[in-house]
Structure formats: C-alpha cells, structure tokens
Amino acid sequence: MARFGMVIDTLRCVGCMDCVIACKTENEVPEGFCRDWITTEVRGRFPTLTMEIRSERCNHCDRPPCVTCCPTGASHVEDFGSLVLIDHELCIGCKACLASCPYDARFVHPDGYADKCTFCVHRVRKGEAPACVAVCPTRCMHFGDLDDPQSEVSKLLASRRSHTLHPEAGTRPRIHFLT
Amino acid sequence: MAILSRRRFLQIGSGAGLAAAVSSAAPGAGWADLLGPAAPGDRIETVPTYCDLCFWKCGAIAYKKNGRLWKLEGNPADPLSRGRLCPRGTGGVGTHYDPDRLTAPLVRRRDRGDEEWVEVTWDEALAHVADKLRALAREHGPESLAFFSHGIGGNFLKHTFKAFGTPNLVAPSYAQCRGPRDIGFQLTFGEEVGTPERTDIANARCLVLLGSHLGENMHNSQVQEFADAVGSGATVIVADPRFSVAASKAKHYLPVKPGTDLALLLAWMNVLVTEELYDRELIEAHGFGFDSFRAEIALRTPEWAYPITTIDPETIRETAREMARHRPATLVHPGRHVTWYGDDAQRSRAVALLNALLGSWGRRGGFYYPASLPIPKYAGYPDYPKSARGPVDNPDGRYPFADLGLTNGIRAATLSGEPYPIKAWFVYATNLLQAMPSQEETIRAIQKLDLLVVVDTHPSEIAGWADVVLPESVYLERHDDLNTEPFRRPFVSLRQPVVEPPADQKPNWWIARELAGRLGLEAFYPWRDVEEYLDARLSGAGLSLAEMKRRGVFEGAAQPLYFDDGVPEEFPTPTGKIELWSPQLAEKGFDPVPRYTPHQEPPPGAFRLLFGRAPVHTFSRTQTNPLLAEAMPENEIWVNADVARRLGLASGRRVRLRNQDGVLSDPIAVKATERIRTDCVYLVHGFGHTAKGLRRARGRGASDAQLVTRYAVDPLMGATGMNVNFVTLEEA
Ligand code: SF4
Numbered sequence: 001m002a003r004f005g006m007v008i009d010t011l012r013c014v015g016c017m018d019c020v021i022a023c024k025t026e027n028e029v030p031e032g033f034c035r036d037w038i039t040t041e042v043r044g045r046f047p048t049l050t051m052e053i054r055s056e057r058c059n060h061c062d063r064p065p066c067v068t069c070c071p072t073g074a075s076h077v078e079d080f081g082s083l084v085l086i087d088h089e090l091c092i093g094c095k096a097c098l099a100s101c102p103y104d105a106r107f108v109h110p111d112g113y114a115d116k117c118t119f120c121v122h123r124v125r126k127g128e129a130p131a132c133v134a135v136c137p138t139r140c141m142h143f144g145d146l147d148d149p150q151s152e153v154s155k156l157l158a159s160r161r162s163h164t165l166h167p168e169a170g171t172r173p174r175i176h177f178l179t
Numbered sequence: 180m181a182i183l184s185r186r187r188f189l190q191i192g193s194g195a196g197l198a199a200a201v202s203s204a205a206p207g208a209g210w211a212d213l214l215g216p217a218a219p220g221d222r223i224e225t226v227p228t229y230c231d232l233c234f235w236k237c238g239a240i241a242y243k244k245n246g247r248l249w250k251l252e253g254n255p256a257d258p259l260s261r262g263r264l265c266p267r268g269t270g271g272v273g274t275h276y277d278p279d280r281l282t283a284p285l286v287r288r289r290d291r292g293d294e295e296w297v298e299v300t301w302d303e304a305l306a307h308v309a310d311k312l313r314a315l316a317r318e319h320g321p322e323s324l325a326f327f328s329h330g331i332g333g334n335f336l337k338h339t340f341k342a343f344g345t346p347n348l349v350a351p352s353y354a355q356c357r358g359p360r361d362i363g364f365q366l367t368f369g370e371e372v373g374t375p376e377r378t379d380i381a382n383a384r385c386l387v388l389l390g391s392h393l394g395e396n397m398h399n400s401q402v403q404e405f406a407d408a409v410g411s412g413a414t415v416i417v418a419d420p421r422f423s424v425a426a427s428k429a430k431h432y433l434p435v436k437p438g439t440d441l442a443l444l445l446a447w448m449n450v451l452v453t454e455e456l457y458d459r460e461l462i463e464a465h466g467f468g469f470d471s472f473r474a475e476i477a478l479r480t481p482e483w484a485y486p487i488t489t490i491d492p493e494t495i496r497e498t499a500r501e502m503a504r505h506r507p508a509t510l511v512h513p514g515r516h517v518t519w520y521g522d523d524a525q526r527s528r529a530v531a532l533l534n535a536l537l538g539s540w541g542r543r544g545g546f547y548y549p550a551s552l553p554i555p556k557y558a559g560y561p562d563y564p565k566s567a568r569g570p571v572d573n574p575d576g577r578y579p580f581a582d583l584g585l586t587n588g589i590r591a592a593t594l595s596g597e598p599y600p601i602k603a604w605f606v607y608a609t610n611l612l613q614a615m616p617s618q619e620e621t622i623r624a625i626q627k628l629d630l631l632v633v634v635d636t637h638p639s640e641i642a643g644w645a646d647v648v649l650p651e652s653v654y655l656e657r658h659d660d661l662n663t664e665p666f667r668r669p670f671v672s673l674r675q676p677v678v679e680p681p682a683d684q685k686p687n688w689w690i691a692r693e694l695a696g697r698l699g700l701e702a703f704y705p706w707r708d709v710e711e712y713l714d715a716r717l718s719g720a721g722l723s724l725a726e727m728k729r730r731g732v733f734e735g736a737a738q739p740l741y742f743d744d745g746v747p748e749e750f751p752t753p754t755g756k757i758e759l760w761s762p763q764l765a766e767k768g769f770d771p772v773p774r775y776t777p778h779q780e781p782p783p784g785a786f787r788l789l790f791g792r793a794p795v796h797t798f799s800r801t802q803t804n805p806l807l808a809e810a811m812p813e814n815e816i817w818v819n820a821d822v823a824r825r826l827g828l829a830s831g832r833r834v835r836l837r838n839q840d841g842v843l844s845d846p847i848a849v850k851a852t853e854r855i856r857t858d859c860v861y862l863v864h865g866f867g868h869t870a871k872g873l874r875r876a877r878g879r880g881a882s883d884a885q886l887v888t889r890y891a892v893d894p895l896m897g898a899t900g901m902n903v904n905f906v907t908l909e910e911a
Contacts, residue, residue, distance in 0.1 A: 011409055011428065012409055014393075014394030014405075014406070014424050014425075014794070015794070016265065016402070016794035017794060017795055018263075018265060018269055018794075020266075020810060021266050021269045021795070022250075022269050024806060024809075025249070025251070025269065027216060028216070031805065032809070042852070042853060042854060045853055046434065046819065046820075046855070046856070047422065047432060047434040047856075049426075051427035123216075134252070134263075135252070135264065136263065137397075137406070138403065139263075139407075
C-alpha cells in the first residue's frame with residue numbers, strides 16, 4: 001500500500017496562489033472557502049530578513065487526530081495511498097475534526113459536511129498529479145509515495161533539508177517542506 | 180513573524196457583500212455546480228486557445244464540462260506556458276462568469292462621468308459612432324481621431340482606424356510602462372529587449388533585479404525560469420526598497436533608497452572598470468567610446484554612491500565582483516514597468532551598459548536572440564490612405580528618441596488643440612484613468628472631446644466617461660489575431676472561442692469590421708469572417724486553421740540563440756558598435772554616459788508612494804473576476820513596522836493616503852511590515868475602483884493612479900515617471 005505525500009520546495013515557491021485557484025476550479029470548493037492556502041513567514045528586522053513561503057493543506061497525517069476523534073467513521077484512512085478522506089454521507093457536521101486538526105485544514109462545507117484537501121484523489125487514481133502540483137508554474141511541488149525509496153519525493157527528502165509543520169503535535173504529517 | 184493564515188483568507192474572501200454578489204453570478208447555476216471534479220458520465224471537451232489575462236499570451240487548454248466552461252490548464256505544447264498557466268491564467272475561468280460584465284451597447288444619458296446609460300442595439304450604437312466620426316472627419320480631418328489600445332485585441336480596430344486615415348494610434352504600454360527600457364537598450368545595443376523579454380533567466384548563473392519583482396509580477400515564462408535559476412543555485416542580487424518575494428530568494432539584498440538605482444548602477448560599473456573585471460575582449464572588439472566612458476565612470480565610486488543609495492561601498496564592491504565572477508551568464512534584468520522618475524531611459528541605458536560590461540548580450544544566461552515565425556500579413560488589403568498631417572503626440576520631435584506614440588502626448592494635444600485639434604478618442608481595453616498619471620488632466624481632455632467611445636468587457640472607470648460603450652466578449656468567447664511574438668523558438672498560437680458570450684457582447688474583429696463598413700471602408704475587409712482571415716494568414720505559412728484549432732500552438736525550427744551558436748556579432752547602432760559613450764545622445768544635447776541627478780525627497784513626515792504588482796491580478800482589469808477577487812479582494816498599504824508603531828497604526832487599521840496636492844485616497848488597510856524601508860510606502864496597482872458597475876471591486880482598497888497627480892516626463896522619449904508622488908497617512 002502506497003503512502004502518498006508531498007514534498008514542497010520553499011526555495012522555488014513564490015506564493016503566487018496558483019495552487020489555491022487551481023484547487024478551486026478543479027474541485028468543488030465553494031466561494032469563501034479554500035482547501036489549500038499560502039503562508040508567509042517573515043523573520044528578522046529590516047533589511048536582514050528571511051522569508052519562507054509555503055503552500056499548505058491537509059497533511060494526510062500518518063496519525064490523523066481527525067480520524068480518531070470522528071464519532072461516525074466519516075473521517076477515515078483510505079486504503080488507496082493511505083489518504084485521509086471524508087465520507088460525506090456519514091459526516092454529521094459535528095466539527096470535532098475541525099477542532100482536532102492542528103493545521104486548520106478543515107472547514108464545514110455549506111452542504112453540511114466537513115471538507116478539506118483530498119490530494120485530488122480523483123486525479124491520482126487516474127495517474128495524474130493533484131491539481132495544485134500540476135499547475136505550479138515554479139514546479140515547487142512534488143507528489144508521490146513516501147514509502148517507495150525510488151520515488152521522486154523520497155529522493156528529494158533524502159537529498160535536502162526539510163521540515164514539517166507542528167511536528168510536536170505527533171500527527172506525523174506527510175507534507176514536507178524543503179528549505 | 181507575520182503569518183497570513185487561511186482563516187484570514189476566508190475572512191476576507193467571504194466578506195459581506197461578496198457572497199451576495201456571487202449568488203447572482205451565473206444565472207441558473209451556482210458556482211460550485213460549474214466546477215468540481217468530473218463525475219462519471221460527464222461530457223468533457225477541450226479547446227486549445229491562448230490566455231488574455233495579461234499580454235504574455237500563454238497557450239492554454241480550456242476544459243468544458245457538459246458544455247459549460249470548467250477549468251483552464253496550460254497547453255503542454257506551448258513554449259510560453261510549458262503546460263502551466265500563472266494564477267491569473269488559471270483563474271481566467273472567472274472572466275467568463277463575472278457578473279459585473281457589460282452586456283449590451285450603452286449610450287450616455289446624462290453628463291459624462293455620471294455613468295447613466297441607455298441600452299441600445301449594436302446597430303444603433305455603431306451607426307451613431309460612424310455618423311459622428313464621419314462628421315468629425317469632414318470638419319477636422321480623420322486625424323482628429325485618436326485610438327488608444329492595449330494588447331493584441333486592438334489589431335483589427337487599429338486596422339480600421341489606419342484605413343480611416345489617422346496616424347494617432349497609441350498604447351500606455353509604451354509611455355507608461357516599458358518604452359524607456361527599450362529606448363535605453365536601443366541606444367546602447369541598437370536593439371530593444373522587446374516582449375516577451377529576451378532574457379535567458381533559466382541559464383543565468385547570476386541574476387540582478389532592480390525593483391523588478393518577479394514572482395509577484397507573474398509573467399509566466401520569466402517566473403518559471405526564475406524558479407529554475409533559483410533551483411539550480413544561481414546567485415540572485417536584488418536591489419529594491421521593499422523586501423520583495425524575489426529578495427527572499429537573494430544571496431544579496433540591497434535595500435536601495437528609492438530613486439537612486441541609477442547611482443547604484445554607475446557605481447557597479449565603476450567597480451567593474453577600475454578593477455578590470457569587465458569583458459575586455461568584447462569591449463575592445465565592439466565597444467564605442469570606451470575611453471570617454473571610462474573617464475566619466477571613474478568618478479562614480481562606491482564611496483560616491485554610498486550617501487546617495489544608502490548601500491555601503493563594500494556591499495557595492497562585493498556584489499559587482501559577484502556579477503563579474505559569473506559573467507557572461509550574469510543577467511541584469513531590464514525590468515518591464517520602468518516609468519519611475521523621468522530619467523528612466525537613461526537608467527535603462529545604464530542597465531544596458533552594465534550588461535555590456537558583463538558581456539551578457541547575445542550570451543547564454545544573458546540576452547538571447549529571439550525569432551518569430553514568419554507568418555505573412557493578410558495579403559488582400561488595399562493601401563492605407565496617407566494622413567495629410569503627422570501624429571500630434573510628439574510635436575517638433577520634442578522627445579527625439581520616442582519611436583512609438585505617446586498617450587500623454589495625445590492628451591496634451593487634446594487639451595491644447597495644437598498642432599491640430601483632437602476631437603474623438605476611441606479606447607480599446609485600456610482603463611486610461613488607472614493607467615495614465617494625472618486623472619485630472621485626462622478628464623479635462625475628455626471634456627474637450629466631441630466623442631469618446633470605449634470598447635471594454637467591464638464598466639471600467641474610463642467607460643464611465645464615454646459617450647458610447649461597446650461591450651466586448653472575453654477572450655474565451657472570441658477569436659483574435661495570431662500570436663507570433665518572438666521567443667526562443669519561433670511559434671504561432673491561436674485564440675479561438677471556447678464558449679458563447681453570455682449576452683450581447685461581440686468580438687473586437689466584428690466591431691472593427693462593422694464599424695469600417697459603416698465608414699465606407701468595406702474594401703479594407705475583404706474577408707467575411709475572421710476564420711477566413713486567420714486561415715489565409717496561416718496557409719501563407721504552410722499551416723492551416725483546421726490544424727491550429729486542434730493543436731493551438733505550432734513551433735517552428737530552433738534558431739541560433741547566442742553568438743556562440745552563430746548569431747552574428749552585429750550591433751545596429753549608428754556606429755555599428757555597442758555605444759558606451761553615445762554620439763546619438765551627445766548630438767541631441769543629452770548625457771552621452773548616464774549621470775545621476777537627485778530627485779526631490781519626500782517632505783518631512785511624508786513617504787514616497789511606490790506601486791507594483793501582485794500575482795493574482797493584472798492592471799485594473801481583474802478585480803471583479805470572482806476567483807481572483809477571492810484570492811486578493813483588496814490591496815494594502817505597506818508601511819515599515821517601526822514607522823507604523825510610531826504612527827500608532829497596527830496592521831488592518833484603515834487609513835487614507837493624502838498626496839502632496841491634497842488628493843485623498845479611498846480607505847486602505849495598513850500592512851505594518853519589516854519588509855519595506857522607512858522612507859516609502861507601497862501598494863499593489865489596480866485597486867480602489869470607483870466605477871459604479873464594478874460592484875465586486877468598487878470601494879475595495881486604494882488606487883495609486885488617483886494619487887499620481889504629478890509625473891516626470893522623460894526628456895529622451897516622453898514617458899511619464901510616476902514614482903514622484905508623496906503621501907501622508909490619515910485615520911480613515
Ligand atoms: S502570464 Fe498568466 S495571465 Fe499572462 S498570459 Fe500567461 S497565464 Fe495568462
């Protein structure tokens with residue numbers, strides 16, 4: 001079983017939001033919501049500054065608190081790629097998962113269910129990259145199987161310094177940011 | 180630490196009014212119903228075309244789901260997009276569904292600028308315009324019509340007006356944008372940088388950016404190549420008063436004082452020359468006037484530049500040496516929007532000279548030699564009539580190096596009636612009130628006109644002043660001329676309709692041809708349908724429209740790009756050399772080697788107003804696009820964090836900007852940030868709309884154009900420097 005994840009090169013990323021807009025047109029993301037977003041972290045004092053720009057989304061964690069806390073089993077780990085997905089039919093919109101996610105990745109869809117990034121499972125099943133990865137003009141995003149040492153993502157991780165978000169939360173996130 | 184969180188994005192994105200405006204977006208269908216992954220049984224069609232969200236014209240593939248526009252992706256066969264559009268291109272879907280679009284021709288009902296209209300038929304609107312133009316031609320001559328346009332969509336209308344007999348054809352992309360750059364390079368190398376810029380960013384080992392904010396400025400190929408350069412470890416040097424996104428990728432960030440880039444450029448050249456780090460072989464073989472150049476540049480030491488630029492001499496030396504280490508693959512980027520201080524052609528010339536010293540022209544990692552596919556012009560047109568009088572925009576060659584029309588020159592002639600009266604403006608796809616400095620002058624000039632016609636997709640500010648507004652279909656609903664811009668490999672791309680326009684909007688070619696018919700110029704439109712025209716042009720090059728409709732893009736054979744591949748080392752200046760000391764400039768009484776002249780400083784307590792671009796918007800034309808407006812609904816005023824603290828302004832606080840002439844902006848939120856110097860403030864151009872019909876954008880953020888009441892005209896070529904305005908901040 002594959003364990004899909006992303007490796008995102010923050011050195012290449014310019015924070016243009018193409019990933020955000022492509023996700024919105026590709027997926028059913030209603031006005032006022034987004035499944036991915038840009039975070040800009042500035043450190044230092046002018047003019048001695050550093051800035052990290054990140055394209056963020058659900059981390060499809062190895063230890064997903066949103067799945068553990070879901071009372072109905074709507075939030076689950078899919079066999080396909082170990083993706084963390086939500087079964088809209090089972091979801092009762094109780095928001096427990098929203099509260100449990102350290103990345104603020106979830107929102108309640110106007111139709112009443114919890115929603116978030118699916119890693120574009122409908123594309124990935126067809127062998128395509130998620131929309132955000134495919135659109136990125138800086139080619140800063142990579143998608144693949146973290147368990148396969150020969151995959152592009154594994155090789156990138158082995159060759160560069162990287163970090164994840166909120167490692168202290170113990171969720172084992174699967175999006176890695178190259179620095 | 181400033182984190183722009185998703186929560187914040189949501190909070191802005193779902194602001195009051197926005198949601199309401201959207202529910203009326205596409206009648207009969209919610210936004211989400213149109214998008215969303217394809218379900219089994221959905222009918223998916225794809226149509227290749229090229230993008231019009233900016234002038235880069237990237238090849239795109241439009242996807243339709245069950246007959247409705249779904250999404251846009253890059254065309255992998257297209258050399259500009261390489262299969263990936265920029266965020267505006269991806270969000271181009273929103274241009275079709277935008278509820279703020281114009282839907283029918285409009286004729287003014289009350290005073291100009293009141294935005295009160297009567298809807299009329301196309302027949303009535305065009306007959307009215309044609310009657311007026313014929314009367315004007317009889318009384319004042321056809322030259323009394325001036326045509327303002329932006330982009331390839333203006334081609335057919337330009338054809339109609341050339342046939343009508345006016346030489347007054349202008350675009351703000353020259354005198355309000357890239358004109359000075361192209362003149363500066365022409366004066367030096369005999370060739371311009373052009374569009375798309377012939378910059379070999381992908382292969383640069385050292386990239387120098389002056390104010391040019393690639394990554395925020397999203398010209399697709401350049402940003403892709405910038406990421407490639409960064410990814411492959413190229414050294415980036417950024418000089419900018421603002422810590423731009425590009426600056427965050429830089430090894431050297433130089434927080435140069437605004438208005439002093441020219442001094443920095445001269446000092447860099449001083450280091451290269453005095454330390455003998457320049458490309459001696461090239462300069463000896465092809466340089467003109469090096470000794471005089473050296474004598475002049477010897478005065479411009481880093482110590483001289485220090486108090487001017489605030490960049491310390493050691494940093495200037497270190498960065499100059501870094502550039503020399505990587506030459507000739509050191510690219511000092513010429514920028515694009517360079518109309519800053521009125522000495523912009525000379526500053527651009529300094530950029531060209533620095534590149535000359537580094538030997539980057541015609542070299543890998545510098546400036547390549549682009550080629551365009553030789554698609555013949557349409558053969559069946561009669562000759563245009565000879566205008567009895569020349570253009571009005573540059574009387575007596577006041578700006579001796581201007582080689583294209585000056586919008587501001589037309590405006591001045593309209594105001595003065597000299598050298599002859601301009602009585603009608605026809606404006607295509609350019610919001611002159613946001614594009615040109617001094618709105619007050621533009622409005623005064625408009626009030627002198629007998630006729631102002633605006634062709635636009637939206638009820639923009641300039642449309643608000645028109646007598647007749649003609650609604651154009653958006654690019655996804657129309658054909659345009661072929662794109663054959665020069666690039667690495669010559670190519671041609673096709674724009675073709677993907678979907679029908681939602682109401683009574685018409686394509687520009689149809690408007691141009693119908694108008695010509697009513698002006699008695701039928702002979703200039705021997706083709707009945709634009710497809711006939713396109714096919715004739717394509718078959719002249721051995722291609723066919725049928726094939727282009729399928730592929731969207733055709734690439735020709737690779738051409739040599741660099742001197743090393745066999746491009747001849749020729750410099751078409753008057754001396755046939757790279758003019759380091761310029762006889763052309765000397766002859767006209769200008770500095771033959773650029774000199775730095777100090778610009779006026781902001782008065783105490785005021786800040787220099789700077790403006791630039793954001794990745795999700797183009798000019799003032801995308802702010803009502805639902806997808807792009809959601810990504811960035813308004814602009815902010817960047818204020819240095821210490822300054823903001825001193826003024827008691829926290830991020831998010833609404834202020835108004837007051838300029839030196841007392842003009843007060845609309846309210847704008849403060850962005851208190853470490854990322855900018857203390858002597859300037861910055862905002863993204865294109866916001867602060869005032870037009871009533873731009874419901875989604877109106878009253879969101881502030882407009883720099885409104886505050887640019889002063890401008891400095893470039894004495895070489897007439898462009899308008901706009902970074903010469905100062906503002907203070909007031910509680911909103
Ligand atoms: S750079 Fe972006 S907006 Fe411009 S043509 Fe390309 S995709 Fe469209």
